[in-house]
Amino acid sequence: NFRTAPTNGNVIYGNRGMSLEQEINLSNKYYLETGQAVIHKKPIPIQIVNVNYPKRSAAVIKEAYFKQASTTDYNGVYHGHYIDFEAKETRNRSSFPLSNFHDHQIKHMKACVQQQGICFTIVKFVVRQEIYVMPSQILFAYWDNQESGRKSIPYEQIKRESYLINYQISPRLPYLQGVDQLIKKINLP
Amino acid sequence: NFRTAPTNGNVIYGNRGMSLEQEINLSNKYYLETGQAVIHKKPIPIQIVNVNYPKRSAAVIKEAYFKQASTTDYNGVYHGHYIDFEAKETRNRSSFPLSNFHDHQIKHMKACVQQQGICFTIVKFVVRQEIYVMPSQILFAYWDNQESGRKSIPYEQIKRESYLINYQISPRLPYLQGVDQLIKKINLP
Numbered sequence: 341n342f343r344t345a346p347t348n349g350n351v352i353y354g355n356r357g358m359s360l361e362q363e364i365n366l367s368n369k370y371y372l373e374t375g376q377a378v379i380h381k382k383p384i385p386i387q388i389v390n391v392n393y394p395k396r397s398a399a400v401i402k403e404a405y406f407k408q409a410s411t412t413d414y415n416g417v418y419h420g421h422y423i424d425f426e427a428k429e430t431r432n433r434s435s436f437p438l439s440n441f442h443d444h445q446i447k448h449m450k451a452c453v454q455q456q457g458i459c460f461t462i463v464k465f466v467v468r469q470e471i472y473v474m475p476s477q478i479l480f481a482y483w484d485n486q487e488s489g490r491k492s493i494p495y496e497q498i499k500r501e502s503y504l505i506n507y508q509i510s511p512r513l514p515y516l517q518g519v520d521q522l523i524k525k526i527n528l529p
Numbered sequence: 530n531f532r533t534a535p536t537n538g539n540v541i542y543g544n545r546g547m548s549l550e551q552e553i554n555l556s557n558k559y560y561l562e563t564g565q566a567v568i569h570k571k572p573i574p575i576q577i578v579n580v581n582y583p584k585r586s587a588a589v590i591k592e593a594y595f596k597q598a599s600t601t602d603y604n605g606v607y608h609g610h611y612i613d614f615e616a617k618e619t620r621n622r623s624s625f626p627l628s629n630f631h632d633h634q635i636k637h638m639k640a641c642v643q644q645q646g647i648c649f650t651i652v653k654f655v656v657r658q659e660i661y662v663m664p665s666q667i668l669f670a671y672w673d674n675q676e677s678g679r680k681s682i683p684y685e686q687i688k689r690e691s692y693l694i695n696y697q698i699s700p701r702l703p704y705l706q707g708v709d710q711l712i713k714k715i716n717l718p
């Protein structure tokens with residue numbers, strides 16, 4: 341199909357080699373340097389089993405294992421608000437599978453919302469090349485209703501109830517624009 | 530000296546084997562379980578060099594190195610406030626040495642304060658068995674004035690301008706009491 345294929349190809353090509361996490365990390369660096377927000381990716385949790393301490397050089401971890409993260413990917417502070425989010429990519433076109441999440445991540449996000457934190461997921465539909473700031477309430481609603489049989493969030497609902505983020509030069513992914521909308525909506529009477 | 534020695538001995542004995550970090554982690558667990566705050570220790574940042582992926586078992590990290598932390602030990606959310614702090618012990622009696630900090634940690638805390646985060650240090654004077662929530666402004670003032678020759682914060686000033694935290698049953702270290710005072714003071718007109 342000549343109408344859509346080349347365009348799709350170009351868009352994907354333009355971002356080839358950079359993951360959503362890398363795009364967010366670059367944006368966070370820009371936000372930090374320009375004094376707009378302090379948001380960091382948390383280090384990967386590791387279970388260290390064996391460490392060597394050679395003389396005259398740095399300690400070497402010789403045996404360690406990846407632990408499952410009990411919280412989310414990113415947190416920080418923005419205009420007095422606590423910010424907490426996950427970043428997830430899907431190649432799915434029509435929905436965002438809940439299998440992208442673990443129970444303890446949802447629990448963590450619910451606890452943060454309880455403390456008046458601003459929680460969301462940055463969802464990238466890779467094939468569509470669309471990125472959304474999705475409010476945690478949408479995620480919670482589908483998560484809590486999985487026994488109904490539905491194991492994913494429909495793309496159309498995300499499109500309707502989330503904030504589309506368009507690429508820019510700096511920051512590459514201006515996702516705080518979506519966060520501003522989210523905060524505005526939460527603060528409505 | 531019969532009057533003081535046994536008491537000191539008892540108090541130290543009571544906390545033997547538990548580091549300040551362990552005491553804080555226990556308290557955070559209590560705060561989380563009782564819905565009072567969501568505050569976690571950040572994982573130690575690690576530079577992974579070599580990973581084995583054996584068939585039928587978990588990935589093993591075979592070579593990795595400790596990276597210097599670019600932020601602080603703990604962060605999270607409490608009553609809508611972003612909370613960010615370091616935990617530090619000193620065996621010094623008369624002052625708290627600035628050598629406990631790195632420049633990028635101070636930079637991080639200053640950036641968080643700029644975003645209206647609540648930043649502080651939990652300082653434990655091990656020999657005195659006294660624990661304080663010390664506002665970041667005291668730390669910043671001494672840090673920025675090191676060329677004057679003074680490389681530590683006097684105990685007497687910490688005692689006067691910080692919040693003493695006494696051990697309890699649950700949470701063991703009720704440091705949010707100090708944070709409440711800090712927030713109250715910041716919000717004064």
Ligand SMILES: [Mg+2]
Pocket residue numbers: 413426427428
């Ligand atoms: Mg992720």
Ligand SMILES: [Mg+2]
Pocket residue numbers: 602615616617
């Ligand atoms: Mg520490």
